[in-house]
Amino acid sequence: MVLTPPSALVELRNLTFGYGDRVILDDISLSVPRGKVTALMGASGGGKTTILRLIGGQNRAQSGQLLFDGGDVTVMGQTELYAARRRMGMLFQFGALFADLSVFENVAFPLREHTDLPDALIRDIVLMKLNAVGLRGARDLMPSDVSGGMARRIALARAIALDPELVMYDEPFSGLDPISLGTAARLIRELNDAMGLTSIFVSHELEQTFSIADHVIILANGKIAAQGTPEEVRTSTDPLVYQYVHALSDGPVRFHYPGPTVQEDFSMGLQSNHKSSGVAQ
Amino acid sequence: MSWYKPSDVGFAARSKLADLGHGARLFFKLIAMMVPTFRRFGLVRDQIHFLGNYSLAIIAVSGLFVGFVFGLQGYYTLQRYGSSSALGLLVTLTLVRELGPVVTALLFAGRAGTSLTAEIGLMKAGEQISVMEMMAVDPVQRILAPRFWAGVITMPLLAAVFSATGIIGGWVVGVLMIGVDGGSFWSQIQAGVDVWKDVGNGILKSIVFGFTVTFIALLQGFDAQPTPEGVASATTRTVVVASLSVLGLDFILTAMMFTI
Numbered sequence: 382m383v384l385t386p387p388s389a390l391v392e393l394r395n396l397t398f399g400y401g402d403r404v405i406l407d408d409i410s411l412s413v414p415r416g417k418v419t420a421l422m423g424a425s426g427g428g429k430t431t432i433l434r435l436i437g438g439q440n441r442a443q444s445g446q447l448l449f450d451g452g453d454v455t456v457m458g459q460t461e462l463y464a465a466r467r468r469m470g471m472l473f474q475f476g477a478l479f480a481d482l483s484v485f486e487n488v489a490f491p492l493r494e495h496t497d498l499p500d501a502l503i504r505d506i507v508l509m510k511l512n513a514v515g516l517r518g519a520r521d522l523m524p525s526d527v528s529g530g531m532a533r534r535i536a537l538a539r540a541i542a543l544d545p546e547l548v549m550y551d552e553p554f555s556g557l558d559p560i561s562l563g564t565a566a567r568l569i570r571e572l573n574d575a576m577g578l579t580s581i582f583v584s585h586e587l588e589q590t591f592s593i594a595d596h597v598i599i600l601a602n603g604k605i606a607a608q609g610t611p612e613e614v615r616t617s618t619d620p621l622v623y624q625y626v627h628a629l630s631d632g633p634v635r636f637h638y639p640g641p642t643v644q645e646d647f648s649m650g651l652q653s654n655h656k657s658s659g660v661a662q
Numbered sequence: 663m664s665w666y667k668p669s670d671v672g673f674a675a676r677s678k679l680a681d682l683g684h685g686a687r688l689f690f691k692l693i694a695m696m697v698p699t700f701r702r703f704g705l706v707r708d709q710i711h712f713l714g715n716y717s718l719a720i721i722a723v724s725g726l727f728v729g730f731v732f733g734l735q736g737y738y739t740l741q742r743y744g745s746s747s748a749l750g751l752l753v754t755l756t757l758v759r760e761l762g763p764v765v766t767a768l769l770f771a772g773r774a775g776t777s778l779t780a781e782i783g784l785m786k787a788g789e790q791i792s793v794m795e796m797m798a799v800d801p802v803q804r805i806l807a808p809r810f811w812a813g814v815i816t817m818p819l820l821a822a823v824f825s826a827t828g829i830i831g832g833w834v835v836g837v838l839m840i841g842v843d844g845g846s847f848w849s850q851i852q853a854g855v856d857v858w859k860d861v862g863n864g865i866l867k868s869i870v871f872g873f874t875v876t877f878i879a880l881l882q883g884f885d886a887q888p889t890p891e892g893v894a895s896a897t898t899r900t901v902v903v904a905s906l907s908v909l910g911l912d913f914i915l916t917a918m919m920f921t922i
Contacts, residue, residue: 437796457782463798477789508803536793 389448390415390547390579391436396445398431405431407603408445413547413596418573418580420590422625423600424634429583432600434551436581437471438462448548449489467495470548474555476532478524478623484511484535485509486521489544510538513575530561534568541572548572551581554589562586566593587626591615599625601634677865685881689736692810692877701805709812713774716818720773721766725824728761729753736832737840745834750847751854753832758855758864759920762825764912767871770817771904775879778809779900781884783893806880813876814869814903821868863919868901870915871908878904 389412398406413419421429434440435447438454447454447554451463457465478487488507492498498506511517514534524532535555540548553565566589575579584590590597591611598608599622607614607622615626624632643649699706709847732753740746782805794801829851836842855861879900886896 438797439792449696463800466798469796471793472788473793479790480788481671481786491797491799494797494804607686 388412388414388562390450391581392446393432393447393470393553394448396435396442396447398428398435398440398442400551404603406435406442409600409605410593411598411608413579413581415579416573416577417595418570418593419598420581420594421581421583421598421600423585423588423606424625425585427600428603429600430551433471433551433581433583435593436547436549437466437469463655467543468546470543470545472536472540472548472550472553474535474551475529476524476536476541478532478536480524482524483520484516484522484524484527487524487535488539488542489624491539495543506542507538511535512541513541513572514538516563516606528561530557530565531567533557537568541576541578544576545578547579549580552583552585554584554586562589569593587628601625684885688802688806688881689877690878692807695803695807696811699811701818702808705804705808706812706815707850709809710816711808713770713778713809713812714816714819716777717770717773717816718823718842720769721820721824724765724769725740725757725827726831728765728824729757729828729833730835732756732828733832733835733840737836737842745768746842747846748850748854749832749836749842750821750829751850753836754829754851754855755860757825757828757832758860760864760912760916762821763864763868763871766821766824766868766907767817767875767908770820770871771875771879771901771908774813774816775875775900775904776897778813778876779883779886779897780893781895782880783886783888786884786886787888787890787893789888791798806884810876810880813879814872817872817875818865818868821864821872824832842855861921863915866919867912867915870911874907874911875904891911 388628393409393411395408396406396409396480397404397408397644408409419587421432432438435442436449436454438457442455445455450468452465453460454462454465461575478484479490482490485507489503490512492503508517508520511520514537516531516534516538519531519535524535527535537548537550550569553569554562557565569580569582570593572578582590582594591614593609596608596613597611599614601621606625607617607619609617614622617623617626621633623629624634630636640646671823694917735748736752737746740749785805791801791805794804825853831848833844837844837847882896882900882903883893886892
């Protein structure tokens with residue numbers, strides 16, 4: 382039996398997950414190194430977000446183990462799971478701010494729920510967290526008043542309010558303008574290093590991802606296609622990884638959705654007749 | 663090929679049974695959370711304010727007009743038998759025993775129930791429920807329980823407002839406009855209404871309706887598909903299911919209260 386190396390904060394061992402008959406993750410094993418920024422990449426619908434939900438215990442795997450700091454999330458009861466979740470922060474794709482609470486109260490929410498800190502201290506912590514994401518001045522706004530990029534930064538301040546060990550980002554870059562995108566990428570890297578976090582993020586954005594990640598994992602068809610440093614992945618000769626990293630529209634992942642062949646659909650047997658009549662008109 | 667195969671019937675029955683069990687578990691979880699919920703009374707208070715305050719206008723206006731109509735209809739029927747002095751008693755008993763709790767519950771389902779369902783459905787669609795779970799905060803405890811207990815408290819209060827404005831409406835039409843004797847209007851009420859049998863049972867009814875309507879609204883919101891269409895159909899279901907449940911339960915409760 383292999384002991385969990387202390388370098389991995391999260392480790393998936395032979396994990397299988399699916400909805401009904403549809404297998405999303407097929408017997409995958411991976412580890413997320415402690416203190417590093419790990420990027421999860423792969424085609425849409427490939428199970429990246431599912432991995433985050435599995436780590437958070439929101440979905441349960443059908444088989445295999447998922448270790449968070451040595452504890453198996455797949456078999457935890459609610460009390461243990463909630464204890465583990467307090468050590469994690471998760472940033473949802475669109476922030477998922479509480480619409481009825483101000484920016485300040487959104488960030489204060491986990492503190493009020495989980496601690497008995499006096500209001501003055503909560504105020505200081507909230508303003509420090511908001512300052513870290515550059516939005517200390519936005520404390521009195523309501524979530525309906527902030528842009529998508531700001532909402533995500535506020536959600537990030539909320540996710541780190543309780544000083545978690547692991548922060549998970551679900552597509553932090555999607556739908557952001559270049560300025561917000563650069564800010565988001567820089568924040569992920571800087572917060573990770575300044576707070577001694579372990580970060581996992583799901584992304585499709587190649588350039589930013591390769592510039593901030595220490596460790597890249599590419600998923601395809603429920604399996605791990607490649608993992609390693611950005612350079613190792615970039616120079617991979619695996620055709621699938623090559624297609625993904627170079628953003629080619631056709632390759633092992635087909636451009637055309639499976640269906641009848643072109644010959645069948647367009648009655649290619651009669652091709653010459655059709656062509657001539659078409660030209661005649 | 664037959665339309666209904668036995669396996670389809672069995673599947674439908676089993677899924678209905680599973681829904682029922684799921685609902686019952688949530689219901690008992692909410693009941694069991696009574697003490698911790700009231701320990702954070704601020705959350706309940708905010709919801710009582712929200713549910714009660716915004717339903718107050720519609721309840722008061724409806725009560726007043728129902729009272730007006732009863733004043734008129736009651737007078738024309740009673741005067742045939744020369745007993746128009748009993749108008750106050752007729753209006754009061756009808757409101758306190760029946761219409762107060764029932765119409766309030768129906769209006770509450772339409773006004774507050776739908777907003778509860780939509781609010782929770784939209785929280786689910788916006789991943790606010792998921793994010794709360796990821797923060798190790800139980801959404802049933804933090805979101806559903808304060809709303810549930812606030813609804814249970816608010817319903818009898820609103821029913822009391824409805825009955826009170828209804829009696830005033832009956833008095834305005836009967837005494838001020840038609841000219842029934844005011845003294846006999848009030849004294850008949852005082853003599854003929856029993857605090858426990860009439861008022862008490864009416865309050866009991868509206869408490870039961872408070873449990874029913876609020877729970878149905880919360881369950882529909884919590885189980886809604888997290889899409890715009892899902893929230894819309896959940897809101898509709900809240901009104902339909904809650905209204906039918908109130909009317910059905912009213913018959914059962916009345917049968918138990920006033921026949922034994």
